[in-house]
Amino acid sequence: MSHTAHIPSHRKPRQRASKSALRAGVAGGVLSTIAVAGAAGPAQAEPVTQTIEMPTITSGFSTAVAASAQATQQVALDLETQADEDAAAEKAAKTAKKAHAEAVRKAEAKKKAEAAAKARAEAEAKERAERASRTSERTTLSASSGSSDSGSSASAPSSSSSNVSGSAASIVAFAKAQVGDAYVPGGTGPNSWDCSGLTQAAYRTAGIDLPRVSQSQSTFGTQVSLDNLQPGDILYWGSAGSAYHVAIYIGGGEFVGAQNSSTGTVQRSLDYDRPTGAVRVL
Incomplete structure (x- = not known):
């Protein structure tokens, strides 16, 4: 027995005859075509011309662009109007604050004037009361000093x-x-x-x-x-x-x-x- 008898064979299986014939036919056809073309001589290359049509702006696109511009302008007008309104509101707030401060100042001045008038009236009332008290005291003292001279006139x-x-x-x-x-x-x-x-x-x-x-x-x-x-x-x-x-x-x-x-x-x-x-x- 051969020393390689136990090693399995790795040979590819034989192809069928039909497939081999088909491949041969295809190869032959291709070679024939190349041969015919070579006999006919070199072919003249014809220039290739192609017209590329650029897209045109349609009327619908123009309308969209105009609408966008109008919208942008409207936004700008709205922002300007808002800025004017904010400035007017700020000015009105400052005017109101100033008027409030002036009203507070006048109220404080009026309050001080009333307090001064009240204090003055109280001082005058106190002075009148003190004068009345002094008059009473003087009358008593005068009567005491006059008692030492009973023959004199009181007038x-x-x-x-x-x-x-x-x-x-x-x-x-x-x-x-x-x-x-x-x-x-x-x-x-x-x-x-x-x-x-x-x-x-x-x-x-x-x-x-x-x-x-x-x-x-x-x-x-x-x-x-x-x-x-x-x-x-x-x-x-x-x-x-x-x-x-x-x-x-x-x-x-x-x-x-x-x-x-x-x-x-x-x-x-x-x-x-x-x-x-x-x-x-x-």
Whole structure:
């Protein structure tokens, strides 16, 4: 037995005769065709011409483009309108804010004015109450001082300022000339006074220097009874040495004094605000 007998054969199986014949026929036909073509000689190549038709823009496309342009323009107009509206709204807001601030300012000013008027009214009412209280106190003190002279008259002397002469006349004339001037605390003239500032200025016309304040003026000179007053005497309200108000007696039962901020400098009867006492300097 051969040494290769046990190895299987790898040869391809033989093809059928019919398939071989077919392939041979096809090959022969192809070769024949090539041979005929070669005998006929080289063929003339004909140029190839081809017309390429470009697409044309139809009317429908033109309409679409026009519509798109119109839409773009409309969007631009809408944006411009919106910008104008926003600017107008911003301007209106600023105007409203300014008007509100002005209204608040006016309201605050009105409130302050009302508060000031109220405070002024309260101050005047308080001043009137204090004056009434002082009047009551002066009446009591006057009654006490008058009890030591039971034979004297309770009424003020009736001497007239027209009979005044000398230094007293100068003092009285100056005091009367200031009637109508304003009352200002600490005022010493020439157009506004407080009570002691007026008496000091009046006495200066006679060459006499009075102390500046009411308390000192109420003890500067000789104490005299209210029933024995002479023009030029200094009237005081309160106790001697602690007086809170002074004025000048001008005769005829009247005095001139810088009373308060409501009345200013006035000429009044002693009965208007009866003094507590008086001193004579002349």
